[in-house]
Amino acid sequence: MSTTMMGGSPGGVMVADGQGGMALDRSGGDLQARGPEARGGHPFAAHWARICARLQLEVGEVEYRTWLRQMTLGAVDQDEITLYLPTRFLRDWVRSQYGDRLGALWNAEVAEIRRVELALAPDHSANARPEPPEDGMTASEPRPAMAASLPGPSSAFTPVVEKNSDLAAPLDPRFSFDGFVVGKPNEFAYACARRVAERPSSPGFNPLFLYGGVGLGKTHLMHAVGLELTRPDRSGGAVSVAYMSAEKFMYRFIAAIRSQQTMEFKEQLRSVDVLMIDDLQFLIGKDNTQEEFFHTFNALVDAGKQIVVSADKSPSDLSGLEDRLRTRLGCGMVADIHATTFELRISILEAKAQASGVAVPPKVLEFLAHKITTNVRELEGALNRLIAHANLFGRPVTLEATQEVLHDILKAHDRRVTIEEIQRKVSEHWNIRLTDMSSARRARAVARPRQVAMYLSKQLTSRSLPEIGRKFGNRDHTTVMHAVSRVQELMTTDSAFAEDVELLRRMLES
Numbered sequence: 001m002s003t004t005m006m007g008g009s010p011g012g013v014m015v016a017d018g019q020g021g022m023a024l025d026r027s028g029g030d031l032q033a034r035g036p037e038a039r040g041g042h043p044f045a046a047h048w049a050r051i052c053a054r055l056q057l058e059v060g061e062v063e064y065r066t067w068l069r070q071m072t073l074g075a076v077d078q079d080e081i082t083l084y085l086p087t088r089f090l091r092d093w094v095r096s097q098y099g100d101r102l103g104a105l106w107n108a109e110v111a112e113i114r115r116v117e118l119a120l121a122p123d124h125s126a127n128a129r130p131e132p133p134e135d136g137m138t139a140s141e142p143r144p145a146m147a148a149s150l151p152g153p154s155s156a157f158t159p160v161v162e163k164n165s166d167l168a169a170p171l172d173p174r175f176s177f178d179g180f181v182v183g184k185p186n187e188f189a190y191a192c193a194r195r196v197a198e199r200p201s202s203p204g205f206n207p208l209f210l211y212g213g214v215g216l217g218k219t220h221l222m223h224a225v226g227l228e229l230t231r232p233d234r235s236g237g238a239v240s241v242a243y244m245s246a247e248k249f250m251y252r253f254i255a256a257i258r259s260q261q262t263m264e265f266k267e268q269l270r271s272v273d274v275l276m277i278d279d280l281q282f283l284i285g286k287d288n289t290q291e292e293f294f295h296t297f298n299a300l301v302d303a304g305k306q307i308v309v310s311a312d313k314s315p316s317d318l319s320g321l322e323d324r325l326r327t328r329l330g331c332g333m334v335a336d337i338h339a340t341t342f343e344l345r346i347s348i349l350e351a352k353a354q355a356s357g358v359a360v361p362p363k364v365l366e367f368l369a370h371k372i373t374t375n376v377r378e379l380e381g382a383l384n385r386l387i388a389h390a391n392l393f394g395r396p397v398t399l400e401a402t403q404e405v406l407h408d409i410l411k412a413h414d415r416r417v418t419i420e421e422i423q424r425k426v427s428e429h430w431n432i433r434l435t436d437m438s439s440a441r442r443a444r445a446v447a448r449p450r451q452v453a454m455y456l457s458k459q460l461t462s463r464s465l466p467e468i469g470r471k472f473g474n475r476d477h478t479t480v481m482h483a484v485s486r487v488q489e490l491m492t493t494d495s496a497f498a499e500d501v502e503l504l505r506r507m508l509e510s
């Protein structure tokens with residue numbers, strides 16, 4: 001079924017324009033693109049990369065990563081282009097939520113494309129991400145044409161009280177201190193951010209340098225500081241804050257050079273009370289921009305203004321930054337955010353599930369907290385998808401639905417726990433023969449451990465019920481279903497048994 005985005009006759013076939021444009025030759029029915037785009041990759045790769053960039057700006061990163069980033073390009077036929085998604089759920093959801101927008105974006109990019117077909121990826125696996133266009137720009141320079149033609153962030157953002165309306169990025173009201181769940185891994189960074197938000201430029205906290213792995217809350221805390229400092233009812237009055245990514249700082253700096261407005265650029269930056277630069281590691285290898293940042297940094301700190309910076313490593317580990325900049329960055333407060341713990345992940349999931357108003361059973365939250373340990377962004381994206389599915393189809397959130405809806409995400413997080421490994425561990429634990437996992441023996445001393453092994457196979461792997469049944473002596477999937485619910489039932493009535501199962505789970509996951 002296609003997503004037809006507009007009326008009118010089907011577009012014609014694109015023809016070579018003589019300037020190395022793209023020609024589509026369907027002599028053998030296959031699409032053969034000739035011209036510059038033919039060198040490697042899909043003939044519409046450049047268009048697709050621009051559409052993806054625009055979508056990401058329009059819907060925001062979390063939503064983009066949750067729903068859209070696994071879309072891949074398919075064939076072009078007449079005036080129709082096919083886009084692939086790895087699961088039926090994603091295909092249906094994207095079709096219902098983004099179909100029209102995708103159609104409009106494609107037509108804006110390629111006038112001949114008048115229909116967008118959303119289909120299930122042939123091998124159900126997310127293919128390669130769209131490659132950025134080879135447009136000759138070096139990685140160190142932004143593409144002004146793209147940046148200029150893309151819309152600004154959506155109006156969901158609250159403009160910052162600042163003197164440089166066109167300079168900084170808006171702050172996201174969702175990234176408040178209240179919305180930040182504190183736990184052992186981030187409590188120190190949280191406390192430092194709070195301190196700066198209450199008393200900017202206080203001794204020992206300027207600059208504040210936050211660092212940690214991907215998706216752990218650095219940006220969230222920076223926005224929280226900015227939101228607090230720009231609150232209209234803030235005691236002592238709101239202050240001017242400029243928040244931007246290091247990439248945006250570089251782009252603004254390059255644009256100022258090109259338009260010969262570097263003085264205005266410098267004045268704008270030096271006039272704020274608080275300057276916050278996110279993902280500073282981006283400046284590695286960009287010597288001129290580093291130089292400019294260093295002078296800006298000095299001017300602001302010397303004038304008693306507050307600087308907040310984030311990066312993926314501590315200042316001393318940021319090799320590739322000028323030494324004088326690294327030492328200056330390390331002379332204030334350096335606070336790291338560690339990887340999440342199971343407890344913090346559960347707390348974050350509970351908070352976000354509660355905020356959504358959708359009932360998510362504790363065992364589902366526990367399952368997610370066990371499975372997705374990389375970072376909060378991935379965890380949040382998984383929960384968002386689950387909640388959206390429940391809202392869209394009016395179905396309750398269950399463990400089975402979770403494993404179906406999040407199949408692609410969970411597969412990526414499979415800790416390679418195999419069914420064989422589970423069978424071995426369980427047999428050892430209850431001191432039975434490994435062969436009894438597949439045998440027909442029904443004695444409880446054997447049947448119960450076998451049921452536990454089936455339960456853990458369902459919990460810890462992305463295997464389907466029939467696949468699990470086959471591994472236990474070709475048993476039917478209904479036997480596995482019964483085993484799973486029997487074990488769940490016993491765990492609620494027999495605490496010693498529950499502890500045994502929990503112990504096995506942790507052993508397998510460690």
Ligand SMILES: Nc1ncnc2c1ncn2[C@@H]1O[C@H](COP(=O)(O)OP(=O)(O)OP(=O)(O)O)[C@@H](O)[C@H]1O
Nearest residue numbers: 179180181213214215216217218219220348376377
């Ligand atoms: N402790 C937390 N409580 C609530 N939400 C959190 C927490 N930590 C992170 N998040 C959420 O996870 C997502 C990713 O966080 P954020 O963007 O701040 O990560 P980051 O460390 O800046 O990642 P990156 O290095 O990729 O920029 C955001 O939606 C954020 O709100």
